[in-house]
Amino acid sequence: MNNVYYGKLVFELSKPGRVGYSLPQCEVEGYALTDLPEGLRRQSATILPECDELTVVRHYTNMSNNNFGVDTGFYPLGSCTMKYNPKINEEMAALQDFNIHPAVPAEYAQGALRVYDEVQAMLSEIAGLSRFTLNPYAGAHGELTGLMVISTYHRQRGDVARTKIIVPDSAHGTNPASAAVAGFQIVQVKSTADGTVDVEDLKPLLGPDIAGMMMTNPNTLGIFETKIPEIARLVHECGGLMYYDGANLNPMLGVCRPGDMGFDVMHINLHKTFSTPHGGGGPGSGPVGVREGLEHCLPNPQVVKNEETGLYELVADEQSLGSVSGYLGNFAIIIRAFAYLLSLGKENIPLAGKLSVLNANYIKECLRSHYKLPIDGLCKHEFVFDGLKDEYAGDHHDADHVTTLDVAKRLLDYGFHAPTIYFPLLFHEAMMIEPTETESKDTLDAFIEVMKTIAEEAKADKQLLKTAPHSTPIRRLDDVKAVKEPKFTFKAL
Amino acid sequence: MYKYFPHTAEDVQQMLDVIGVKSLDDLYAEIPEELKLHRELNLPSAKSELEVRQIIEGVAYDNQNFACFAGCGVYDHYTPSVVPFLAGRSEFSTSYTPYQAEISQGTLQYIFEYQTMMADLTGLDISNASMYDGTTATAEAMLMCVAAAKKRNRVLISGTFLPNVLRVVETYAKFHGVDLVVVPADANGHMDKAVAQQLIEADDVAGLIVAQPNRYGLIEDFSGLADLCHAHKALFAINTVASALAVLRTPGEWGADIACGDGQSLGIPMGYGGPYIGYLCTTNALVRKMPGRLVGATTDANGQRAFVLTMQAREQHIRREKATSNICTAQGFMCLYVASYLSLMGPKGVQEVNEQSYAHAHYLRDRLLETGVFEEVFPGQPFLNEFTVRYTGTEDLRGQLLDSRFLFGVPTEGMENCLTLACTEKTPKALVDYLIEHINYFLESPEEENV
Numbered sequence: 001m002n003n004v005y006y007g008k009l010v011f012e013l014s015k016p017g018r019v020g021y022s023l024p025q026c027e028v029e030g031y032a033l034t035d036l037p038e039g040l041r042r043q044s045a046t047i048l049p050e051c052d053e054l055t056v057v058r059h060y061t062n063m064s065n066n067n068f069g070v071d072t073g074f075y076p077l078g079s080c081t082m083k084y085n086p087k088i089n090e091e092m093a094a095l096q097d098f099n100i101h102p103a104v105p106a107e108y109a110q111g112a113l114r115v116y117d118e119v120q121a122m123l124s125e126i127a128g129l130s131r132f133t134l135n136p137y138a139g140a141h142g143e144l145t146g147l148m149v150i151s152t153y154h155r156q157r158g159d160v161a162r163t164k165i166i167v168p169d170s171a172h173g174t175n176p177a178s179a180a181v182a183g184f185q186i187v188q189v190k191s192t193a194d195g196t197v198d199v200e201d202l203k204p205l206l207g208p209d210i211a212g213m214m215m216t217n218p219n220t221l222g223i224f225e226t227k228i229p230e231i232a233r234l235v236h237e238c239g240g241l242m243y244y245d246g247a248n249l250n251p252m253l254g255v256c257r258p259g260d261m262g263f264d265v266m267h268i269n270l271h272k273t274f275s276t277p278h279g280g281g282g283p284g285s286g287p288v289g290v291r292e293g294l295e296h297c298l299p300n301p302q303v304v305k306n307e308e309t310g311l312y313e314l315v316a317d318e319q320s321l322g323s324v325s326g327y328l329g330n331f332a333i334i335i336r337a338f339a340y341l342l343s344l345g346k347e348n349i350p351l352a353g354k355l356s357v358l359n360a361n362y363i364k365e366c367l368r369s370h371y372k373l374p375i376d377g378l379c380k381h382e383f384v385f386d387g388l389k390d391e392y393a394g395d396h397h398d399a400d401h402v403t404t405l406d407v408a409k410r411l412l413d414y415g416f417h418a419p420t421i422y423f424p425l426l427f428h429e430a431m432m433i434e435p436t437e438t439e440s441k442d443t444l445d446a447f448i449e450v451m452k453t454i455a456e457e458a459k460a461d462k463q464l465l466k467t468a469p470h471s472t473p474i475r476r477l478d479d480v481k482a483v484k485e486p487k488f489t490f491k492a493l
Numbered sequence: 494m495y496k497y498f499p500h501t502a503e504d505v506q507q508m509l510d511v512i513g514v515k516s517l518d519d520l521y522a523e524i525p526e527e528l529k530l531h532r533e534l535n536l537p538s539a540k541s542e543l544e545v546r547q548i549i550e551g552v553a554y555d556n557q558n559f560a561c562f563a564g565c566g567v568y569d570h571y572t573p574s575v576v577p578f579l580a581g582r583s584e585f586s587t588s589y590t591p592y593q594a595e596i597s598q599g600t601l602q603y604i605f606e607y608q609t610m611m612a613d614l615t616g617l618d619i620s621n622a623s624m625y626d627g628t629t630a631t632a633e634a635m636l637m638c639v640a641a642a643k644k645r646n647r648v649l650i651s652g653t654f655l656p657n658v659l660r661v662v663e664t665y666a667k668f669h670g671v672d673l674v675v676v677p678a679d680a681n682g683h684m685d686k687a688v689a690q691q692l693i694e695a696d697d698v699a700g701l702i703v704a705q706p707n708r709y710g711l712i713e714d715f716s717g718l719a720d721l722c723h724a725h726k727a728l729f730a731i732n733t734v735a736s737a738l739a740v741l742r743t744p745g746e747w748g749a750d751i752a753c754g755d756g757q758s759l760g761i762p763m764g765y766g767g768p769y770i771g772y773l774c775t776t777n778a779l780v781r782k783m784p785g786r787l788v789g790a791t792t793d794a795n796g797q798r799a800f801v802l803t804m805q806a807r808e809q810h811i812r813r814e815k816a817t818s819n820i821c822t823a824q825g826f827m828c829l830y831v832a833s834y835l836s837l838m839g840p841k842g843v844q845e846v847n848e849q850s851y852a853h854a855h856y857l858r859d860r861l862l863e864t865g866v867f868e869e870v871f872p873g874q875p876f877l878n879e880f881t882v883r884y885t886g887t888e889d890l891r892g893q894l895l896d897s898r899f900l901f902g903v904p905t906e907g908m909e910n911c912l913t914l915a916c917t918e919k920t921p922k923a924l925v926d927y928l929i930e931h932i933n934y935f936l937e938s939p940e941e942e943n944v
Contacts (some may be wrong), residue, residue: 001584001596007798009834020837021573023845025730027760027922031852032843033740036875040712043746046739047613050839053575060833061578067599069587077589084497085587088542097553101563102766103903104556108895111555112765125535137625137767140809140821148668156628177819180867182638183668186814224524255521256528277583280600280825281590281786283625283768300660322664326566326628326657326755327766339549342587345539348495354517355498355505355667361520362508378523412596417589423810440499455603467794472595475794482791482803486780488619493790493798 001072001415002065005473010059011490014049014335017425020056039333047491066473068417070277074443076363078382078420078432079172079220080270081250083352084099086343089275089336102327106314113312116328117301119338120287123268126349127246128259133298135329138249142267142286143214143363145299145324147423149265149290150212150241151182152297152321161240166235168197170221170424172247175214184211191426195375197231206238216245217261218252220424220432222379225375232262241265249273249356250436251357251381264291264348274337285333285430299324327478356381357436359444363435366448374427381436387429392455402458402465409476410457410468414450495539557902562857564879564915565708566627566655567766568758569814570736570846571919572834576760579833580826590786590823594801595793600825601800604788607828607927610835614738615752616745617774618751622828623785623820624771627755628661629734631702633773633784633818634753635662638700639671640817641728641782645699647672649692651684653707654732656906662702676701680711682871682881686718687812693725699730700728706737709905710854710879710913712873719748728779735759735772735831737877739843744774746850751775761827770827781807784818846918850878853916853925858882860929861914866890870911879915881905886936893935899928 033041048469051059068075098112106113109259120132136142147165154162165179166187176186186208190201196219213235217225225231232242244258244266250273252258268284270276278284290298300316300323344352357380364373364383368391371385387393393402408431410417420432435444458465469476487493494500500508505517514520521529540548561569580586584599591597591604604622611620624630635648650662652675659675666673674692679685681869684703692698701722706712715731722729730751731744736758738744744752757769775783781804789803802823809816838846859879861867866886884890891912894901902912 005598005797005799007598007602009602009609010832011609014839018839019841020839021842022576023571023842023849023918024921026852026918027604028849028852028856028925031855033848033851036712036877039716040714040742040875042738042740042743044616046840046843048610048835048838048840048843050841051836053837056833056836057575057579059836060829061582063599064579064582064584065599066596066602067584067588068593068596069584071583071587075589080589082589085583086497088545090581090586092546092549095550095553097550097556097558098765099762100556100558100765101561101569101763101900102567103563103565104559104631104765104900105895108557109765111552111801114552114555115549122536128530137629138822140819141625141629144819146663151668173808173810173813173816176814176820177816180814180816181665181669181819183670224521225796226523226525229525229528243754254534255530256524257530259542260530261528277826278587278589279586279827280588280597280604280829281823282623282825283770283827284822299664316834322630322667323660324664325656325661325767326626326769330625330767331765332762332768335549339545340538342540342545342548343542344495344497346534346536347539348498349534349536351495351498354520355500357520358500358505358508358512358517361512365511365513378520378836408593410594412593417596418580418593439497441504442499469595473598473797474595474797475593477799477801478791479801479803481803482789485791486777486804487790488605488780488787489612490606491613492618 001068003471003473006062006066009490010049010051013051013055013059016050018050018052020051020053045458058204060450073415073417074439074447075417076419076433077417078434079247081274081434081436082434084438085275086279086340089339092339093332093335106312110312112331113303115335115338116310117305119334122341124289127266127289129259130289131295132289134287134334135299135325136286136288137286137325137330138282139267139269140174142179142288143245144181145288146243146265146267147179147182147184148321149294149297150243153241153294154211161209161385164209165211166205166213168215170219170426171214172220172245175245195223196225199227199230206234206384210238210240212241212243214243214245216248218248218380221375221384222382223375224380228261247272248381251353253353255353259291264294270333270337275340276333276336283330283333285330297321354436359435359437359439361372363433363444363448367451370452382432382434384427385431386427387431388455388458392458400462400466402462404431406465406468408453410465411455412469412472416450466484495706502537549783559704559898561870561900562914562920563900563903565903565913566755567763568915569919570758570917572760572762573837575837576830576833579830585825585829590873601788603832604825605800607832608788610832611772612774613701615774616743617752618777619780620772620774621783621787623822623824625771625822626767626769626771628658630753630771630773631658631732632665634702634751635666635671636669637731637751637782638728641779642699645697647674647698649674649676649689649698649701651703652677653684655708672685680715681874682711683713690721692726693721693727696725698727700730702730702732705731705733705741706877706879710876711869711874712741712877736846740847750779756831759831759832768827770824770831780804782817785820786823794932849918850916854880856877856922857914857916860925864932879913881911881913884910884912888935890932890935894931897931
């Protein structure tokens, strides 16, 4: 990354008369937009910039130099699974033969439909479930779709009293938010001191109004919920279904499957577990899987292979929950996941999970001398520190007490992305670290060394951390000003 | 080891020693044995990069490429090579949501540019950067109407929406408990404004959502609707095909409170349905009801202008079940597509794309009518680059054209023998003429003879 800040906006590079495009001459004469009634036409000019091609290329290239990605450095961002994004996947997704209109009749789109169905089948095997839809566009969209599956299941049984979803207090924020959008009320279940679901707190919550329970396992603290068989049994006994938030699926690959743990419905984040790039926050892909007996609830359109003709068909099932997408989801993301699954194969998929667990435990053991580890024992793919130990951070009541935010900002100076901070909400100074399997011991050692150096810096010179970062393209930002004097467009500047 | 895993055997051993366990499997010691798989996954074996390429190229070959006269929300516009080239920069594509603003100014800045462009194109104050596609953006617009109205639960939606948009909005409404009422079309293929008016005057409507151009390609006249909605405390939302915003009366100019739609037509490849980006714009007054990510301008400790994710108190990671939406995505990568496309095209480029698409579509309409086997379904109604015709012949013309690699429109759902056809700058006169030649040929020679 370049530490010389490039902060211009494209509108500031515009000069009247410049063009950055070329189109063929239009050979059709006698038709003009001015033939449309004036009242239907745009009244105002646009703000779009006038730039030549090189100006545009240089502009965005300079901007990219102000950006940090997995390809530039280590991204220990907990809950986000920032693994390497293989390049062959990109090339396969860009194949011109896949760039077809989504209304192309199924018989002419057999290649695309085959990719869809094969990914669907592979995810089903990995998850221990019966069938997946790949239509949901993102993880939270998958959650919403999965909750609609649960709601549809109960409605079709005529059981309309099930209006509540149980969510652990350690859950990802999307869980309760998705349940609310799906029309459910949210009931929170507490965690025990070891960070897992408190079964005794759960029991009295269960009843005829419970539609289901959402969990991720391992949970957001990276702890495997060993009581999952009992929890699943209790929820099933009360008539509810179990939903698995697949955000933390990576460490479970080939070792322990959500279907075998007792879950009925789940989503997978292809952009986490299956290596598709995060793209600055999207697009993702959130396939939803269900156990046998729930397949008909999945959203339309559905891809079905006609065993007689051997051709894939697009089907709309009347019992389906409805549609959640315009077409068949983020298809170009699905191709990338297909390439990843083929590349790793059955031999390497389980290894990905195991090495991610190895990396997480290694960092945890190496840094527990300097950072507070609230929950001991083996973690899975990620773990949570509760900030620096007091001997480094200083007194909690002092104004110059070094916080998790300060450590995170100082890490940027050393060329590392920060961990996820202040989540989960169970710990005040939470620092959630997930290294993934694609990072080497050398990288982890360098990170560990820096984290220890920062702890020593905190002891020696608190202001150095309070004012960090120092060597990034820009300095710490005024978040309050962004809210108090909101400016969302160039015109508002 | 494997090419994506950097661990040597020695590394693994040293790390296991530090952790204090004997093997990788021991890292899972706490998991009850009965929950473990204890067998190999039933999946294909690992493939080399060369094999992966061969397999996927082989599968892709089973798709047919067409000269595209289909639209219905997805348009075959030309994407300049600069756009995918810049999007391919992995400093952009391999980054996460820009939480750490000091090392994410690239992402934050292009999102800010995107927000500026979409707010300007729609004629509204602000834009978010978070919607998956046009169908879900329209559903979010519906949820915004209900959230803003507080005690009203009824939303009206035009029956002239594309069926696949309606289906998604209906699904969200069903589960969220929104009373969604579809306002039927009139004889001209426009939303029946009289019916809408009657419903709005009942004073229990949270919002009205309309489509532009509509499912038949027609440009609707929304005069009076904004005032009507506002007089009865309802919000007015317009879904417009993004590329058309550059030339059609904008949602802001119609007096809308919310603009939503699909951004695919602004440089994003058709890609068999995704990824695209949904846009959602609104007025300053409604910012706190807006779902999804918002980038704002601020300054850093040196007083330098910089950009940051802001107004996060609306969002799921802070507000959980009380958030404006469950959206977590920042559709960053697609914002980059749109921002770089619009930067290249500029005001003249977007105008010219629309001019050409308009001219080609009207030329195609006229040539089809000349064949004698097509009639206009809504004669005299203005359209931009898409229109609906009825085929009066008996041959399976569309099937024959598909076999000749023409994607000849999309069958108009619910209307027998009707097709909705679209043109872009990529369907020039020569291609239209070639299509008409094929049509005339098929009409003159029965199917058996033209094998």
